[in-house]
Amino acid sequence: MEGQLALADRMKLIKPSPTLAVNAKAKAMKAEGADILNFSVGEPDFDTPDHVCAAGKQAIDEGFTRYTAVPGIPELREAIVERYAADRGWKYDPDQVQVSCGGKHGLYNMAQALFGPGDEVLIPTPYWVSYPPIVLLAGATPVLVPLDEKANFDLTAENLMKCATDKTRGIILNSPSNPTGAIFSAKALEKVAEMAMEKGWVIISDDIYDTIVYDEGSLAHILDVEPRIKEQTIILNGVSKSFAMTGWRIGYSLGPKHVIASMNKIQSQSTSNPASISQKAALAAVSGPQDFPGKMKESFLPRREFIINELTSIEGISCVNPAGAFYVFPNFSAYYGRKFNGKIIAGSVEMSEYLLEESFLATVPGAAFGADDFVRFSFATSMDAIKEGMNRVKEALAKLA
Numbered sequence: 191m192e193g194q195l196a197l198a199d200r201m202k203l204i205k206p207s208p209t210l211a212v213n214a215k216a217k218a219m220k221a222e223g224a225d226i227l228n229f230s231v232g233e234p235d236f237d238t239p240d241h242v243c244a245a246g247k248q249a250i251d252e253g254f255t256r257y258t259a260v261p262g263i264p265e266l267r268e269a270i271v272e273r274y275a276a277d278r279g280w281k282y283d284p285d286q287v288q289v290s291c292g293g294k295h296g297l298y299n300m301a302q303a304l305f306g307p308g309d310e311v312l313i314p315t316p317y318w319v320s321y322p323p324i325v326l327l328a329g330a331t332p333v334l335v336p337l338d339e340k341a342n343f344d345l346t347a348e349n350l351m352k353c354a355t356d357k358t359r360g361i362i363l364n365s366p367s368n369p370t371g372a373i374f375s376a377k378a379l380e381k382v383a384e385m386a387m388e389k390g391w392v393i394i395s396d397d398i399y400d401t402i403v404y405d406e407g408s409l410a411h412i413l414d415v416e417p418r419i420k421e422q423t424i425i426l427n428g429v430s431k432s433f434a435m436t437g438w439r440i441g442y443s444l445g446p447k448h449v450i451a452s453m454n455k456i457q458s459q460s461t462s463n464p465a466s467i468s469q470k471a472a473l474a475a476v477s478g479p480q481d482f483p484g485k486m487k488e489s490f491l492p493r494r495e496f497i498i499n500e501l502t503s504i505e506g507i508s509c510v511n512p513a514g515a516f517y518v519f520p521n522f523s524a525y526y527g528r529k530f531n532g533k534i535i536a537g538s539v540e541m542s543e544y545l546l547e548e549s550f551l552a553t554v555p556g557a558a559f560g561a562d563d564f565v566r567f568s569f570a571t572s573m574d575a576i577k578e579g580m581n582r583v584k585e586a587l588a589k590l591a
């Protein structure tokens with residue numbers, strides 16, 4: 191054999207997750223002693239609550255360490271059903287629930303079960319980094335629906351109409367959004383539901399940030415706006431963000447029985463089941479006290495206010511106030527085309543590199559989310575780090591000529 195072993199054609203479709211890549215580079219610089227402030231992390235800066243950890247430890251001590259049912263243990267699926275009934279008034283049966291190895295994996299199972307060659311999937315943009323690759327890996331085509339910063343990144347009927355075709359099979363909604371923190375208005379969701387009902391689209395509603403909403407009562411959900419859409423909707427959620435459990439890898443999906451059954455087939459032939467120990471921990475999270483997400487949100491509030499005020503006080507920078515999640519997505523494009531040491535800051539990738547190399551600030555370039563005008567900052571970091579970080583941003587921008 192000459193040269194390297196050949197890879198599958200599929201590998202030409204995707205790149206590694208850029209958010210994880212920035213994080214890795216920042217960690218490497220930090221390991222070499224650089225005073226890195228990390229705004230690139232996509233997870234809460236909280237530890238998993240004690241009672242949840244205790245449930246995980248107990249699972250180990252009790253020998254709950256074997257394969258489980260493919261869709262997840264019945265108690266956990268039952269608890270998820272009860273939580274939705276109590277909190278939202280939505281009725282699901284346990285066989286309409288799949289527990290997966292993180293929310294991302296739920297999306298992957300969904301795309302594999304629903305989409306294939308010739309199918310187009312609408313993705314409001316800026317999008318979460320993994321949506322296009324997950325659609326591509328299913329053999330389908332992501333169709334980006336541009337959202338306007340000036341319209342608070344809300345979906346509009348015009349944008350939807352422009353991007354929908356006969357091949358459209360579905361749409362992925364993420365509200366509150368990663369990276370913008372924006373939420374979709376009830377009016378936008380009404381339009382999505384109307385088009386979906388008319389054309390038979392599937393709606394994937396990624397609700398992973400639904401417990402982190404800053405204006406109580408401001409979050410509309412498509413199932414409340416149009417309950418008749420339920421048989422066409424798949425809800426994606428999990429404990430990663432709400433209970434600071436990113437490392438435990440537990441997500442869950444709720445939807446029509448036949449779709450969940452198909453997702454279970456895929457899961458049975460790939461991961462078999464999510465980790466037994468993590469499922470017991472997630473059970474404690476879902477069925478136990480629900481005050482943790484609210485406490486986390488309270489602690490994010492002053493940081494959100496501070497970072498927004500600082501960023502928007504900088505000449506040329508605009509930034510939508512995030513309604514939820516823990517990210518801000520400022521528009522840095524006024525600084526593109528400027529230079530530092532002869533090197534041109536052409537777009538968000540160069541801007542993020544510049545902030546990392548010159549100011550030791552780790553951020554994620556907007557290009558990773560399909561929106562090159564922007565740079566994402568996570569404010570799930572300490573207030574001290576945010577204060578120092580904003581000073582460094584101002585200094586770095588002032589150095590550009």
Ligand SMILES: *Cc1c(COP(=O)(O)O)cnc(C)c1O
Nearest residue numbers: 292293294318368398428430441
């Ligand atoms: C974090 C996140 C998820 C789920 O992540 P997991 O760690 O796989 O549970 C899903 N969607 C969005 C938009 C996210 O930011």
